[in-house]
Amino acid sequence: MPSTARLVVSGAVANLAVGTLFGWSLVAPALMTDVGASDSSGSGVFALALVAFSAALLGVGRGLRRLGARRLLGVAAVLAGVGLGLTAAGRWAGVPWIGVGLLFGTANGLAYGTAVALAARVPGGRRGLASGLVVGAYAAGPVVLGLVAPRVLPAVGWRTGLAVLAVLVTGLVGLAAVLAPVDRAPARGSEQPERRVPVPFRSVVALWLLFAGGALPGLVVFSAAAPLASAAGLGAGAAGAAVSLLAAGNLAGRVGAGWWSDRVGRPAAVASTLVLSAVALGGLAVSTVPAVVLTGFAGIGLAYGGVSALVPAVTADRVGPRAFPTVYGRVFTAWGCAGLAAPLLVSQGAATASARPEVFLLLAAPLLVAVAALMSLTAEAGSRPGR
Incomplete structure (x- = not known):
């Protein structure tokens, strides 16, 4: 092998x-x-x-x-x-x-x-x-x-x-x-060039914000998927289908986004997942048509899965395999913080019909933070010699 x-x-x-x-x-x-x-x-x-x-x-x-x-x-x-x-x-x-x-x-x-x-x-x-x-x-x-x-x-x-x-x-x-x-x-000879690349603190912060902002919408929807689907007007059967689509999208998004990023580049792939998340949230916020709601749940799952797969790849691209385990351990705390924030947002009324549109629109804010972090990482990578 x-x-x-x-x-x-x-x-x-x-x-x-x-x-x-x-x-x-x-x-x-x-x-x-x-x-x-x-x-x-x-x-x-x-x-x-x-x-x-x-x-x-x-x-x-x-x-x-x-x-x-x-x-x-x-x-x-x-x-x-x-x-x-x-x-x-x-x-x-x-x-x-x-x-x-x-x-x-x-x-x-x-x-x-x-x-x-x-x-x-x-x-x-x-x-x-x-x-x-x-x-x-x-x-x-x-x-x-x-x-x-x-x-x-x-x-x-x-x-x-x-x-x-x-x-x-x-x-x-x-x-x-x-x-x-x-x-x-990793072998000493093959990793020497990457080992000399510095890892600025601002890069770690940008990666952290990218992960937190990109993952938070998905974590919120995962934490209250069935109630949110019901609040969107879906019956019990359709709500179950929405939860299944969310999980299936998560799995497919992880593999699909990774494959896609090898072809179009990591920044473009990450940007695509953030746009997909924003479009899905918009659809969930403004429509109760079952087809739109189900598509929105699938889109949120795909986007969350994409972020989960692409942040490790982006981190490895930025810091190299040798520094990756240490740096990614710090970056991953963003997921933990987003996971703690998700139930708090849900507890503020995310699972009620009256609060549903506002909650979905509110989740666009962390996506803006993720976009800013991605722009910072892209600009920093472009300014590095030999890149």
């Missing part, structure tokens, strides 16, 4: 496995009840997992320098297996917080950070597609779990299901570790 393909397959397999974290809601109600915790505490476990995810991602750069991709994925495999296995066997209310919140959340950060770092090593002409495939696999994980779990869990119970998932996740991340390169860093 060519080395480039190994990088992509390793990253994709790791992300497919740990992305199942986002299927937590499939088992959370029964799990929390059985261990004597309240149903609502399941959302707290997930929030803790996201905090652990982001914290671990910040340390991936140092981890790759000290351990290398193969060993770091091995650590992630062990943490994921122990965390899920402990949760499957536990009888104490605090077990899910430790097993899923801390251990599996940390495994997610280590695996995801290593996976996108592997994609960043792919040469620039294929880096967009590589990033799209790797981050797309993370979105595919909960999709696959969502198709399988509702059929399996009633028959075997959540404990058996979670134990099987622990084995599968550990095995897949372990396979990703075997496929990952042994070296602790």
Whole structure:
């Protein structure tokens, strides 16, 4: 298998496995009840997992320098297996917080950070597609779990299901570790030119704002998809279709935007996703025609997926593969902040029919911030010697 393909397959397999974290809601109600915790505490476990995810991602750069991709994925495999296995066997209310919140959340950060770092090593002409495939696999994980779990869990119970998932996740991340390169860093000779490129603080800020502004509309719609669809006048069946289109668009947007960026250039591809997001928000704000609403949800999903795939590729283009893990760990905190802001916007009335138009129009503001950040990055890249 060519080395480039190994990088992509390793990253994709790791992300497919740990992305199942986002299927937590499939088992959370029964799990929390059985261990004597309240149903609502399941959302707290997930929030803790996201905090652990982001914290671990910040340390991936140092981890790759000290351990290398193969060993770091091995650590992630062990943490994921122990965390899920402990949760499957536990009888104490605090077990899910430790097993899923801390251990599996940390495994997610280590695996995801290593996976996108592997994609960043792919040469620039294929880096967009590589990033799209790797981050797309993370979105595919909960999709696959969502198709399988509702059929399996009633028959075997959540404990058996979670134990099987622990084995599968550990095995897949372990396979990703075997496929990952042994070296602790990119080859010295091939990375010397990129290693000398400075990483100005303003570039990190611009990348952060691009991610936060570009992702916030999608995160808001994801966080209240069904109520927003209902508030737009859709019936129960059509609202379900809107949620499905949102998820499908997210997955397709990650792969499609990465592929597109290799052909038209990263700035043009990012600009396209921001425009698509703005058009979709406009349609959702002014129309309750089912076809327009469904198209708007699909557009939001595509745009969010595109931003999720393109920001890692843009970051790698700007800072090089060697600096990427450290810089992207910082940039990724933008996603966490946007994720925290999304429920706050929803709580202000986003899911009510009267507030729906204003909320969708309000979400155009972060897109303007993202556009300004993209313009700053493009101008800075154009002013650099030899670029």
